[in-house]
Amino acid sequence: MFGSRSHERKKDFAGRLEALWKAYDCDGRKTIGTDARAIYDARSSLLHGAVSPRDATVDRLAVLSEKLSRLCILCALQLYPMMIAKYGDPGPEQLEEVMARMQGEGLDWLAKKAGYSIVNRP
Numbered sequence: 448m449f450g451s452r453s454h455e456r457k458k459d460f461a462g463r464l465e466a467l468w469k470a471y472d473c474d475g476r477k478t479i480g481t482d483a484r485a486i487y488d489a490r491s492s493l494l495h496g497a498v499s500p501r502d503a504t505v506d507r508l509a510v511l512s513e514k515l516s517r518l519c520i521l522c523a524l525q526l527y528p529m530m531i532a533k534y535g536d537p538g539p540e541q542l543e544e545v546m547a548r549m550q551g552e553g554l555d556w557l558a559k560k561a562g563y564s565i566v567n568r569p
Contacts, residue, residue: 448519448546451541454481457487463546464515470554471525473518532561
């Protein structure tokens with residue numbers, strides 16, 4: 448989801464997942480932003496020792512995180528060929544551009560630039 452460091456990692460993470468879900472309608476989930484922020488908070492709590500890995504909430508969020516990760520990979524399998532078609536060999540800068548523009552403009556701009564005629568929409 449990231450090509451470079453972000454000072455607002457949680458906000459950017461949630462926003463990028465929301466954009467990906469909107470572009471590909473991954474699973475019809477309407478709570479992706481809230482889910483992403485909760486997962487990010489759990490990750491931070493675990494990393495800083497504020498919560499035990501045995502906590503039931505962490506366990507539930509780990510299961511959700513696994514599901515969302517799998518869906519992100521499936522979306523990336525559709526996104527990256529478009530990035531390759533547009534940029535050749537996309538690097539971190541291009542990933543940042545795509546993710547930022549996808550949040551504001553959706554995915555149609557990349558599909559058109561990459562020569563794709565069909566973009567999945569909700």
